[in-house]
Amino acid sequence: MTQPQAVSRDSVETVMNDVFAAPEYDWSAVRDPLAWIRKRYYELVDWFAALHQDHPITYWIMLVVMLVLLTAILAHFSYLIYRALRPQQAPAEPATGRRAVVRDAAWYLQEAHRLEDAGNLLGSLVMRFGSLVMELDRRNIVKFDPSKTPVEYVREATVPDEGRDLFRLIVAGVYRHAYGGEAVTHDGLREFDRMVGELVAAHVP
Numbered sequence: 001m002t003q004p005q006a007v008s009r010d011s012v013e014t015v016m017n018d019v020f021a022a023p024e025y026d027w028s029a030v031r032d033p034l035a036w037i038r039k040r041y042y043e044l045v046d047w048f049a050a051l052h053q054d055h056p057i058t059y060w061i062m063l064v065v066m067l068v069l070l071t072a073i074l075a076h077f078s079y080l081i082y083r084a085l086r087p088q089q090a091p092a093e094p095a096t097g098r099r100a101v102v103r104d105a106a107w108y109l110q111e112a113h114r115l116e117d118a119g120n121l122l123g124s125l126v127m128r129f130g131s132l133v134m135e136l137d138r139r140n141i142v143k144f145d146p147s148k149t150p151v152e153y154v155r156e157a158t159v160p161d162e163g164r165d166l167f168r169l170i171v172a173g174v175y176r177h178a179y180g181g182e183a184v185t186h187d188g189l190r191e192f193d194r195m196v197g198e199l200v201a202a203h204v205p
Contacts, residue, residue, distance in 0.1 A: 074149075077178045080126060082146045105134035121184035122177060125192060129174050132196050141204055150174060163203025170195050 052059040112127035133153060137144040142153045150171040157167055173192060177184050 073179050077175070078149050080178070081129075081150065103134075105131045105138065108134055116186070116189060121186070121189065124189060125174060125177060125184050128189065128192055128196070129170070132170070132199075135200060136204065139204055159199075159203045163199055166195060166199045166203065170199065 048059065051062070108127050108131035112124045112131060115121075115127060116124040129150065133142065133144055136142045136153070136157065141159060142157050154164065154167050154171055157164060159167065170192065173188075173195075176182050177188075
């Protein structure tokens with residue numbers, strides 16, 4: 001009987017290295033850009049759970065404080081929207097003889113560009129949203145009311161589901177900058193304009 005020929009360790013390692021060097025065996029981990037945020041979120045949840053168990057009084061005090069802060073932030077932003085969108089009562093015959101200003105969608109958009117040129121990008125974003133609301137009101141998609149929040153306009157908008165989803169994304173962007181503290185950029189304003197244009201052109205009769 002013929003004895004099996006011994007294979008050297010170096011030969012085996014060479015073959016294995018050649019095989020696993022193929023692209024299909026590239027096992028490098030895919031980087032998740034949200035992994036760090038997700039990890040911090042889970043750590044925060046665990047911390048709150050431990051606080052609830054070990055120090056329930058402190059837990060409830062912190063919860064009440066956070067709810068108060070959130071309510072204050074929402075009230076402040078609603079006030080900003082109210083100030084931006086509330087109609088101004090102009091005299092029937094201005095003393096200067098100039099024509100009364102009509103705060104329609106075009107006026108809000110013009111004001112948005114003025115604020116952007118002045119460096120007030122958040123104010124420009126709010127005015128852009130005001131222009132959208134006025135345009136939707138003109139087309140009977142929503143009913144303008146200075147006491148309404150942006151989310152209420154999304155709920156009442158008479159648009160298809162695709163349009164409502166896009167409108168919801170637009171409002172989420174406004175909230176993200178106003179509440180979340182995310183800085184507004186010129187590119188962000190261009191993207192906002194693009195989404196508004198798509199909403200009006202594709203989903204608003």
